[in-house]
Amino acid sequence: MxxxxxxxxxxxxPKPSSPSSHHPLIPSHIRLRRRSRVHRIAASSSSDLTSFPEPTPIPNGVYVPLAAAHPAATIDVDAATEAELRENGFRSTRRTKLVCTVGPATCGADELEALAVGGMNVARVNMCHGDREWHRGVIRAVRKLNDEKGFAVAVMMDTEGSEIHMGDLGGAPSAKAEDGEVWTFTIRSSDTSLPDRIIHVNYDGFAEDVKVGDELFVDGGMARFEVIEKLGPDVKCRCTDPGLVLARANLTIWRDGSVVRERNAMLPTISSKDWLDIDFGIAEGVDFIAVSFVKSAEVINHLKSYITARSGGSDIGVIAKIESIDALKNLEEIIRASDGVMVARGDLGAQIPLEQVPSIQQRIVKMCRQLNKPVIIASQLLESMIEYPTPTRAEVADVSEAVRQRADALMLSGESAMGRYPEKALSVLRSVSLRIERWWREQKRHEALELYNVSxxxxxxxxxxxxxxxxxxxxxxxxxxxxxxxxxxxxxxxxxxxxxxxxxxxxxxxxxxxxxxxxxxxxxxxxxxxxxxxxxxxxxxxxxxxxxxxxxxxxxxxxxxxxxxxxxxxxxx
Ligand SMILES: Nc1ncnc2c1ncn2[C@@H]1O[C@H](COP(=O)(O)OP(=O)(O)O)[C@@H](O)[C@H]1O
Ligand SMILES: C=C(OP(=O)(O)O)C(=O)O
Ligand SMILES: [K+]
Ligand SMILES: [Mg+2]
Incomplete structure (x- = not known):
C-alpha cells in the first residue's frame, strides 16, 4: 500500500390487582396471541482482479452470484447488504440486525430466500413447535441458501424450556374462548385428542399447585380464566377475558396480583427434551442456542461446557432469554456467562406488570452493551402484521425505540412464523431501522454512555x-x-x-x-x-x-x- x-x-x-379485570394494557379485542444474497466474488488469482467479471443484474436489482473459483482469491459478501450499500450509499447500510422466526409461513425454500434477500441475518427455529424432522429441513435449507447463494444467515435454535403450556387443540390451530364459558384444564395423559373445551396441560404439578380463585393467563393475557373447581387431575375454569387460544399456548398462574411459582419454579431450566434438542442442534451445526426461562448463570455455564465437550471445537453461541423474575434477579451474572441475550418480552410481560417491561428492556440493553454481549429485542414488535399488511403507529414507535436504544437485533416471531405478511414485516423492520439510524447520525447524537473497561x-x-x-x-x-x-x-x-x-x-x-x-x-x-x-x-x-x-x-x-x-x-x- x-x-x-x-x-x-x-x-x-404485578400485573393488575383486580383478579377478574381485563389487563389494562391489552385491548380486549386482540385475539391473536402475543406473540443477500452473497456474491461470491471470485477470481482465479489476484492478478485477475482488474478483469474481474461484473455480476449479472436481474430485473429486481438482485445480483446473480458468480461461481466460486480459487478460494484464496474470493471474498464472500452478503448480497442483501451489498444491495443496500448500492442503494443507500456507503455510510447508510443498516446497522440493526434482523432475526426471523421460521414457521409454516416461511419454511419453503423460496420463502426463506425471500427473507434472506429482505435482510434476515439470523433464522430462528422454536423447538416449542414442530418436530425435529421439520427443524432439520429448515436448518438445512438455510445452509443450502448460504452455500449456494452466498448468504451468511446464522441459525438460532430456541429451546422449549420447562414452561407450562397447553397441549394441541386436536389439530386445530386455535379455539375461541367466550366470556363465561367453562373450560377444563387437565393433567390426564392423553395421546388422543380431547373434546372441545378440555385442554391438556403439560405440567404434572398443575392440578395440585392451582387454587380455586387463581387466575390462569393464556399466553400472557390473550385470554383469561378463573379457577372455579378442582376435581383430581381436572381443573375447571371460567373464562373471564375472552380471546383466541392457540395450540400449545403458554400458561401462567396468578394469585393476588402476582405470578405463582410453586414447584414449577423447581423444574430444570433445560428439560430432558431440551437436552435431546440441544444434541440435535449441535449435530446440525446451529450457530446459536437460545435458552428459555434462564434463572441463573449456572445453567449457561453448564450448557457451554457441554457444548465444548460435545461439539468437538465448533463454536455455538449461547443466548440467555430473559423472560422470568428469577432472570431479572440474577441479570448481570447471566449476561456475563452468556454469549448474547434475548429480551423475551412475551413471557417476561406475563410474569411482571407490563408497564415495567420498557424500563427493564432499556436496562438489559445498556448492561449488554457494557458487558459486550449482543442483545435481541423480541416479541410483538409488529404483532398486528400477523393479520394486516401495515403496522400500527404504536408498533413503529416500539421498533424505533429499540433501534434508538441501539440494540443489536430485532426479532420477528409470529409475524414471520405464521403471519400473512412475513416479507412485509421484515421490510418494515428494515426501513424503520434505516430511518432511525440515519436520524440518529443526522442529529449527531453521540450518546453520553461511558463504556467501562470490559477486558x-x-x-x-x-x-x-x-x-x-x-x-x-x-x-x-x-x-x-x-x-x-x-x-x-x-x-x-x-x-x-x-x-x-x-x-x-x-x-x-x-x-x-x-x-x-x-x-x-x-x-x-x-x-x-x-x-x-x-x-x-x-x-x-x-x-x-x-x-x-x-x-x-x-x-x-x-x-x-x-x-x-x-x-x-x-x-x-
Ligand atoms: N415450527 C413451527 N410449526 C408450527 N407453528 C409454528 C412454528 N414455529 C412458530 N409457529 C407459530 O408461530 C407462533 C409464534 O412463534 P413463537 O413466538 O416462536 O412461539 P410462541 O408464541 O409459542 O412463543 C407460534 O405460536 C406458532 O403458532
Ligand atoms: C421470545 C420469547 O420466547 P418464546 O417465543 O419461545 O416463548 C418470548 O417469550 O418473548
Ligand atoms: K422457545
Ligand atoms: Mg418465551
Missing amino acids: ATAARTLHLPAP SSFSDKISEEICNSAAKMANNLGVDAVFVYTKDGHMASLLSRCRPDCPIFAFTSSTSVRRRLNLQWGLIPFRLSDSDDMESNLNRTFSLLKARGMVQSGDLVIALCDTLQSIQVMNVP
Whole structure:
C-alpha cells in the first residue's frame, strides 16, 4: 500500500390487582396471541482482479452470484447488504440486525430466500413447535441458501424450556374462548385428542399447585380464566377475558396480583427434551442456542461446557432469554456467562406488570452493551402484521425505540412464523431501522454512555483500547468505514460495542465466525481467506471491494487487525 498509511504496531499480546379485570394494557379485542444474497466474488488469482467479471443484474436489482473459483482469491459478501450499500450509499447500510422466526409461513425454500434477500441475518427455529424432522429441513435449507447463494444467515435454535403450556387443540390451530364459558384444564395423559373445551396441560404439578380463585393467563393475557373447581387431575375454569387460544399456548398462574411459582419454579431450566434438542442442534451445526426461562448463570455455564465437550471445537453461541423474575434477579451474572441475550418480552410481560417491561428492556440493553454481549429485542414488535399488511403507529414507535436504544437485533416471531405478511414485516423492520439510524447520525447524537473497561487480560485490553480509539477517530474524522480483520470475531465485537457512525466491515477466514458476527450491530461480515501480511490483505480487499463498487478510490478507511493489534488510517488507493 503506497498510500498515506500510518501504522501503529502495538506489542502482540404485578400485573393488575383486580383478579377478574381485563389487563389494562391489552385491548380486549386482540385475539391473536402475543406473540443477500452473497456474491461470491471470485477470481482465479489476484492478478485477475482488474478483469474481474461484473455480476449479472436481474430485473429486481438482485445480483446473480458468480461461481466460486480459487478460494484464496474470493471474498464472500452478503448480497442483501451489498444491495443496500448500492442503494443507500456507503455510510447508510443498516446497522440493526434482523432475526426471523421460521414457521409454516416461511419454511419453503423460496420463502426463506425471500427473507434472506429482505435482510434476515439470523433464522430462528422454536423447538416449542414442530418436530425435529421439520427443524432439520429448515436448518438445512438455510445452509443450502448460504452455500449456494452466498448468504451468511446464522441459525438460532430456541429451546422449549420447562414452561407450562397447553397441549394441541386436536389439530386445530386455535379455539375461541367466550366470556363465561367453562373450560377444563387437565393433567390426564392423553395421546388422543380431547373434546372441545378440555385442554391438556403439560405440567404434572398443575392440578395440585392451582387454587380455586387463581387466575390462569393464556399466553400472557390473550385470554383469561378463573379457577372455579378442582376435581383430581381436572381443573375447571371460567373464562373471564375472552380471546383466541392457540395450540400449545403458554400458561401462567396468578394469585393476588402476582405470578405463582410453586414447584414449577423447581423444574430444570433445560428439560430432558431440551437436552435431546440441544444434541440435535449441535449435530446440525446451529450457530446459536437460545435458552428459555434462564434463572441463573449456572445453567449457561453448564450448557457451554457441554457444548465444548460435545461439539468437538465448533463454536455455538449461547443466548440467555430473559423472560422470568428469577432472570431479572440474577441479570448481570447471566449476561456475563452468556454469549448474547434475548429480551423475551412475551413471557417476561406475563410474569411482571407490563408497564415495567420498557424500563427493564432499556436496562438489559445498556448492561449488554457494557458487558459486550449482543442483545435481541423480541416479541410483538409488529404483532398486528400477523393479520394486516401495515403496522400500527404504536408498533413503529416500539421498533424505533429499540433501534434508538441501539440494540443489536430485532426479532420477528409470529409475524414471520405464521403471519400473512412475513416479507412485509421484515421490510418494515428494515426501513424503520434505516430511518432511525440515519436520524440518529443526522442529529449527531453521540450518546453520553461511558463504556467501562470490559477486558480481563492485558492483551484484550489493548484490543479494547484500539477499538475505542478507532471508533472515536472514525467519528471525529468522518471516515467512510472501519475495516477489522479478525480471526475469532472478538475484535469486531469490541468495535461494534462502540457503535461508531460509519459501517464496520469485518473480515474473517471462518464461515462460522462470519455467521455469528451477523447478529451484531453494525458489522458487515465478509469471509476472506487472509494471509498474515496486512499489506497484502488490504490490497486484496480494496481490489475486490472496488470491483464490486462497494468502495471507491479516495474513501477514508481505518483498518484494524486483531492478530497484529494494529491500527491504520488510509485512503482507498
Ligand atoms: N415450527 C413451527 N410449526 C408450527 N407453528 C409454528 C412454528 N414455529 C412458530 N409457529 C407459530 O408461530 C407462533 C409464534 O412463534 P413463537 O413466538 O416462536 O412461539 P410462541 O408464541 O409459542 O412463543 C407460534 O405460536 C406458532 O403458532
Ligand atoms: C421470545 C420469547 O420466547 P418464546 O417465543 O419461545 O416463548 C418470548 O417469550 O418473548
Ligand atoms: K422457545
Ligand atoms: Mg418465551
